[in-house]
Amino acid sequence: MTDSILSERRGSAAWLTLNRPQIHNAFDDALIAALTEALAAADADPAVRTVVLSGNGSCFSAGADLNWMRGMAAASERENREDSLRLARLMRTLQFLSKPTVARVNGAAYGGGVGLVACCDIAIGVDSAKFALSEVKLGLVPAVISPYVVAAIGLREARRLFVTGEVFDAAEAQRIGLLHAVVAGTELDEAIERQLYLLAKAGPLAQREAKRLALRIGGAEMTEAERIDTENAALIARLRVSPEGQHGLGAFLDKRAPAWITG
Template identity: 75%
Template sequence: MPTAVQIERRGSTAHLILDRPSVHNAFDAALIAELTEALDQVDADRSVRAVVVTGNGSTFSAGADLNWMRGMAAASETDNREDSLRLARLMRTLNFLSKPTIARVNGSAYGGGVGLVACCDVAVGIDSAKFSLSEAKLGLVPAVISPYVCAAIGVRQARRYFVGAEVFDAAEARRIGLLHDCVTADALDEAVERLLHMFGKCGPVAQDEAKRLALRAAGITCEGAEALDRENAALIARLRVSAEGQEGLTAFLDKRAPAWAGRE
């Protein structure tokens, strides 16, 4: 049976590979569930010292799957909230994983794909990758991923890219803090291996505590994130069933420009 996520063990490193290349590794319910389960699995495995998240093919992740978006447009507010909570749990699990995590950004990342990059401890991407928090173009907001993206790039940059939904390149992603480094495609694996070698020299308990220390110093806790996730899931669910959200999603699916009406 096809799976949306592959787990490859290479020594003490678990590589979690988004494996839907025909749709640019877009998110759907299956990918979200499988990636969450894979993260839980490697987190519980004491033989895993580090985790690499990447995509199969030329794209890291294009964000929401087209058919999944059709489901969003037709679903009730309650169903949309539950759907968003599942995505929120995925992001929260990755962000607070006890092992060092690396985003191996093998190509462009949009929407939730940017969220995955932001949730990893270190992110290295190829210099041809493009990024966008494109939700506002659909009459929506990047609600669930917002805490992690804001932590990565800061509120000032988040306000620009949340509101404008513009596409930016890898150099800009590095400048604003989404990527720690950008390299040529043929140098990506070497860059990841250098990081893994560095991680391997450190104590695993200390690494877990160091990560929690950094998050705690920034006021970020798993309990606080869970409470915020409930608020953000309610927000995105409300927007998805709103007139503007429905128009944005329908226009996107119909491949036409949306007719925005503004606030009534």
């Protein structure tokens, strides 16, 4: 495992911490691979009852790393599709993990960071956290994370946030269902420990089956998720290499306004 993910056992809980604080815990290939591997290892470990996911520093995750985005902007459609499938596998692994998962949202979450929060069973965030699904501002869409975000916040709210790309605060994140609770920064760890205490009271087999039941009744099945991920990876790959996607990515990376902004 690389240093991009810190893995620590605290009792029966596996704490996985995104560890790129100097760039706000942004995603790149190494982080995606390391987190996918760490989640699979925690799932396979019979001594692990729960998984806590957090970020090192002041942010949870700012989404895509700029250098990674530059590489994808220059990559072929096939390479972009393969890249998106790796991110999709990470989200799917987290969504369908057999053990309860808790998002410790210690700060801002954007793009893929919102996806990670949405995939966790329980999400508690600090009151100063900000969130955004800002892909449309780059001429793109939040394709890979869309099934999990829509499941977390509902179709109506997802439609609004997908098309505006607006930044919203922790109170709004709780209102729409992305966060279950919002606390002061000094109270975050106490709130997480409270959830771990409650989770430890349940039978592990019943807990696993209860999670599987909720996902199944909600329409989330692994085989269907894989099919949707394949379609969404193709969509984002196509948009990344499209004229609008190329222009939007270029404008963002060059820190200039895209041509479609008229007001």
